[in-house]
Amino acid sequence: MLSRTADHLYWMARYIERAENMARVLDVTYNMSLVPNAAESEAALWVTALEISGNVEAYERDYFKYEDDEYTAAGVIHYLAMDSNNPSSIYNSLRSARENAHAVRVTMTSETWENINSLWLEFSQFIDQDLAKTGLREFCDWVKARSHLFRGVCFGTMLRDDAFSFVRLGTFIERADNTARLLDVKYHLLLPEQEEIGGAVDYYEWSAILRSVSAFQAYQKIYSDTIEPWRVAELLVLRRDMPRSLHACFDEITLILEQLSGARQTECKRLAGELHAKLRFGKMRSIFQHGLHEFLEDFVQANNKLGTEIHKTFFSIVAS
Amino acid sequence: MKNSAIAFFDEMQINSASGDEAGVREIYAAYKHWLKGVPHHQLNSKRQEAELLFRRVGITFNVYGDDDGAERLIPFDIVPRILAAKEWAKLSAGAIQRVRALNMFLHDIYHKQDIIQAGLVPASVLGNSQYRPEMFGVDVPNQIYAHIAGIDLVRTSESQFYVLEDNLRTPSGVSYMLEDRKMMMRLFPELFRRYSIAPVDHYPQVLLKNLRAVAQAGVHEPTVVVLTPGAYNSAYFEHAFLAQQMGVELVEGSDLFVRNNAVYMRTTEGPQRVDVIYRRIDDDYLDPLVFNADSMLGVPGLLSVYRDGGVTLANAVGTGVADDKATYIHVPAMIKFYLGEEPLLENVPTYELSKADDLAYTLAHLAELVVKEVQGSGGYGMLVGPAASKKELADFKERIIANPANYIAQPTLALSTCPTLVEQGIAPRHVDLRPFVLSGKTVSLVPGALCRVAMKEGSLVVNSSQGGGTKDTWVLQEAAGEAMHSASPTDATQEVSTC
Numbered sequence: 001m002l003s004r005t006a007d008h009l010y011w012m013a014r015y016i017e018r019a020e021n022m023a024r025v026l027d028v029t030y031n032m033s034l035v036p037n038a039a040e041s042e043a044a045l046w047v048t049a050l051e052i053s054g055n056v057e058a059y060e061r062d063y064f065k066y067e068d069d070e071y072t073a074a075g076v077i078h079y080l081a082m083d084s085n086n087p088s089s090i091y092n093s094l095r096s097a098r099e100n101a102h103a104v105r106v107t108m109t110s111e112t113w114e115n116i117n118s119l120w121l122e123f124s125q126f127i128d129q130d131l132a133k134t135g136l137r138e139f140c141d142w143v144k145a146r147s148h149l150f151r152g153v154c155f156g157t158m159l160r161d162d163a164f165s166f167v168r169l170g171t172f173i174e175r176a177d178n179t180a181r182l183l184d185v186k187y188h189l190l191l192p193e194q195e196e197i198g199g200a201v202d203y204y205e206w207s208a209i210l211r212s213v214s215a216f217q218a219y220q221k222i223y224s225d226t227i228e229p230w231r232v233a234e235l236l237v238l239r240r241d242m243p244r245s246l247h248a249c250f251d252e253i254t255l256i257l258e259q260l261s262g263a264r265q266t267e268c269k270r271l272a273g274e275l276h277a278k279l280r281f282g283k284m285r286s287i288f289q290h291g292l293h294e295f296l297e298d299f300v301q302a303n304n305k306l307g308t309e310i311h312k313t314f315f316s317i318v319a320s
Numbered sequence: 321m322k323n324s325a326i327a328f329f330d331e332m333q334i335n336s337a338s339g340d341e342a343g344v345r346e347i348y349a350a351y352k353h354w355l356k357g358v359p360h361h362q363l364n365s366k367r368q369e370a371e372l373l374f375r376r377v378g379i380t381f382n383v384y385g386d387d388d389g390a391e392r393l394i395p396f397d398i399v400p401r402i403l404a405a406k407e408w409a410k411l412s413a414g415a416i417q418r419v420r421a422l423n424m425f426l427h428d429i430y431h432k433q434d435i436i437q438a439g440l441v442p443a444s445v446l447g448n449s450q451y452r453p454e455m456f457g458v459d460v461p462n463q464i465y466a467h468i469a470g471i472d473l474v475r476t477s478e479s480q481f482y483v484l485e486d487n488l489r490t491p492s493g494v495s496y497m498l499e500d501r502k503m504m505m506r507l508f509p510e511l512f513r514r515y516s517i518a519p520v521d522h523y524p525q526v527l528l529k530n531l532r533a534v535a536q537a538g539v540h541e542p543t544v545v546v547l548t549p550g551a552y553n554s555a556y557f558e559h560a561f562l563a564q565q566m567g568v569e570l571v572e573g574s575d576l577f578v579r580n581n582a583v584y585m586r587t588t589e590g591p592q593r594v595d596v597i598y599r600r601i602d603d604d605y606l607d608p609l610v611f612n613a614d615s616m617l618g619v620p621g622l623l624s625v626y627r628d629g630g631v632t633l634a635n636a637v638g639t640g641v642a643d644d645k646a647t648y649i650h651v652p653a654m655i656k657f658y659l660g661e662e663p664l665l666e667n668v669p670t671y672e673l674s675k676a677d678d679l680a681y682t683l684a685h686l687a688e689l690v691v692k693e694v695q696g697s698g699g700y701g702m703l704v705g706p707a708a709s710k711k712e713l714a715d716f717k718e719r720i721i722a723n724p725a726n727y728i729a730q731p732t733l734a735l736s737t738c739p740t741l742v743e744q745g746i747a748p749r750h751v752d753l754r755p756f757v758l759s760g761k762t763v764s765l766v767p768g769a770l771c772r773v774a775m776k777e778g779s780l781v782v783n784s785s786q787g788g789g790t791k792d793t794w795v796l797q798e799a800a801g802e803a804m805h806s807a808s809p810t811d812a813t814q815e816v817s818t819c
Contacts, residue, residue, distance in 0.1 A: 001569075002585060003575070003586040003587060004574070005569070099551075102551050106563045106569075113378065117378045121376065162588060166588075
C-alpha cells in the first residue's frame with residue numbers, strides 16, 4: 001500500500017487511542033477528587049494529570065499569569081480536554097484523527113470513515129460546555145465509547161490487509177506508551193520511599209489506577225486479594241492476558257511487524273522483538289530491584305525509538 | 321433575477337399556471353400524482369434526512385475563497401428529473417457522437433492537422449493557450465484523449481436540447497450522480513419499486529474497464545491510480561469516492577516518482593510501477609519540469625515518461641484546446657468532417673467576438689445576451705445580460721472592447737425548469753444536465769447524469785460554486801405511467817430512517 005496512506009492510518013489510530021487515554025486520565029483524576037484527603041490539595045492532585053502526558057511546563061507557560069497561580073481542576077480539565085493550543089488535548093487528538101482519516105478515506109471501509117466523521121461532528125456538542133462544572137463524566141464516557149466503537153468498526157468491517165495492520169500498529173504503540181507513562185507517574189507519586197502502604201486512601205488511589213486502564217475487575221479476578229502495588233505493576237507490565245498491559249501490546253506489535261516486514265530484516269522488527277522478550281521473560285522482582293521507574297523510563301524511550309524505526313521502514317521511501 | 325416575460329418550458333407541467341393535472345407531461349404524470357399525496361412537512365423531513373446523511377458521509381464540497389465554510393454541502397433536491405427512454409436515447413447517441421469527433425479532432429490537431437488544411441478550423445487554434453505543443457506527434461493508446469467527458473446540455477422545449485459546452489479536461493460531478501441516486505433509493509424506495517429506473521451504479525466499473533484498456537501495449541495487469549491535488553481540493557470527495565469504488569489507490573503527486581522512464585508509487589513494500597493515471601490535476605500542475613515550475617502537486621519528469629509511452633494519463637494532456645469556447649463553435653463541423661454524420665445535438669448559436677460583425681451585434685444587444693470568457697469555467701467571469709444592472713453592462717462592455725477575442729456571446733436561453741422543493745413548497749427552478757461519456761475500448765455512458773439546479777428563483781446559473789444544487793436524474797426504461805398510479809402517497813410514511 002501507499003506509504004502516505006499507511007502513515008495516515010497509523011496516526012489516525014494513534015490519535016484516537018491518545019484521546020481515549022487522556023479521557024481515562026481525566027476521569028480517574030476527577031474520581032479521586034471526590035475522595036476526601038486523597039491528595040494534599042487540588043493542585044497536587046491535578047498536576048499528576050499533567051505529568052502523565054508530559055504537559056506540566058506547557059501548562060505553566062500558558063495558564064500561569066501571576067506568581068501565586070496554582071493548578072486548578074477547571075484549568076487542567078480545560079487544558080487537557082479542549083484547549084486548541086495543547087497539541088495533545090482530546091480536542092486536537094480527535095481533530096488530527098479525523099484529518100488523517102479524511103486524507104485516506106478511500107482505504108477505509110465507508111463504515112470506518114463515517115464513524116470517525118460523525119465522531120467529529122458530535123464533538124461540537126461539548127465544545128461550549130463547562131466540563132469542570134458539569135458533564136466531565138459524560139464527556140469522558142463519550143470519548144471512551146467512541147474509541148471502542150472505532151476499534152469495533154475497524155475490526156468488524158476492514159479487510160485483514162496491511163491497512164488493517166497499520167491501524168492496529170498505531171493503536172498498540174500509543175497504548176503501550178500511555179500505560180507506561182500512567183504507571184510511572186502514579187507509582188512515583190504514590191510510593192514515596194519508606195511510606196506505609198495499606199491505608200484507605202491508598203486503596204482508592206490504586207483502584208483508581210486500575211480503573212483507569214479498565215483493570216480493576218481483572219485484578220480482583222486474578223489475585224482475589226488486597227491491592228498491592230507490585231501486583232498492579234505486574235498486571236500492567238507483564239500480564240499478557242491484560243489487554244492494556246505492555247506485554248499484551250507487544251504481543252500484537254511484534255506479530256504485526258512480522259507480517260508487515262515479510263522477508264525483510266527490518267530494524268523495527270528487531271527492536272520490537274527485543275522489547276517483547278524483556279516483557280515476556282522479565283520478572284517483576286528483578287524489575288523492582290533495578291527500579292520500576294528506570295524500567296518504565298527506558299521502556300518509553302525504546303517505544304519512541306520503535307516509532308521512529310517504523311517511520312523509516314514503511315513511511316519514508318526514498319525515490320532512488 | 322426574474323425573466324417573467326419569457327415563457328419557460330417546465331418539464332413536469334407545460335401549463336403550470338392552471339395548477340391542476342392539465343398539461344402534466346406524461347412522463348411525470350405518475351410522479352405528480354404521488355407527489356400530490358405527500359404533505360409538505362414530510363417532504364421537508366426527507367430533505368433534512370438527506371442533509372444529515374450527506375453530512376455524515378462527508379459528501380462535501382470546498383469552495384475557493386470561502387473561509388467560514390471550508391466544507392459545504394451542495395444543496396440536494398429530492399424531486400427527481402425524469403427523462404423518457406426515447407429522450408435519453410437521442411441525448412446519449414448525440415453525446416457519444418460528439419465525443420468520438422472530439423477525440424478524433426484532438427488526435428488530428430496534435431498530428432497531421434487535416435481539419436486546418438481543410439479550412440474548417442482556423443489555424444489560430446494552434447495559438448490557443450490550451451494547445452500543448454509538447455503533445456505534437458505524441459501517440460496515445462487507442463488515440464483516446466478525452467477518456468472522461470462531461471457534456472453540458474440544456475433544454476428549451478419539448479424537443480429542443482442544446483449542447484452548452486464540452487468538458488474534456490477534468491470534468492467533475494459524477495460522484496453526485498451516484499450519491500444522489502443512492503440517497504433517492506434510500507429516501508423513496510417505494511418509487512423505485514414502481515418506476516422502472518435505469519441503474520447507474522456501474523459507472524465506476526465501466527470507468528475502470530476503460531482505464532485499464534488504455535494502458536501501454538504489453539501490460540496485462542495494469543496498475544491504475546487516481547491522482548488528486550489533495551484533501552483540500554474542492555472535488556476531493558469525488559476523487560476519493562472514485563478511487564474507492566474502483567478499488568485503486570488514491571495518490572498525491574508526492575506519492576509518485578519517476579525512475580528509468582517509468583512512474584512508480586511509494587508503497588510500504590517499496591516502489592510499485594504505475595501504468596494508468598486518472599489524474600484530477602490540471603495540465604499546468606502536472607509536471608513542474610515542463611509546466612508550472614512552482615507546482616507542488618505534480619510529479620517531476622512525468623511528462624517525459626508520458627511522451628515516451630511509459631504511462632497513460634487520463635485525460636490526456638492538451639484536451640483543453642477542444643473544449644475551449646472558441647473551439648466549441650466548430651464541433652458540428654468536426655462531426656461532419658471526421659464521422660461524415662449530421663450532428664444529433666445542436667450547439668447554442670454563438671457569436672465570436674473576434675469577428676467584427678459579431679462584436680458589433682453583441683455590443684448593440686448586450687442586455688439580451690449571455691457573454692462568457694473563452695476560457696472561463698465554473699460560472700465565473702460571465703455576464704447574463706437580462707439580469708445585469710446598467711453599471712454591470714457598461715463595465716462588461718469595456719472589458720469586451722479591451723479584448724474581444726477573449727469572449728463569446730450567446731442568446732439568453734429559456735432554460736427549462738423542473739419542480740424543486742424550496743422554502744415555499746414545490747416550485748419550478750432552472751436545470752441543466754451533464755452526462756459523462758467514457759472512452760477507452762468503446763465509447764459509452766451510463767443512463768444517468770449530473771443534473772444541476774439553480775436553487776434561486778429565476779436564476780440561470782447552476783454551478784455549485786454559485787449556490788447551485790443537484791438532482792437525481794431518472795431515465796425510465798419504459799413508459800411506466802400505469803404502474804406508478806398504484807403507488808399510494810401513504811407509502812412514503814412507511815419508510816423509517818435508520819441513520
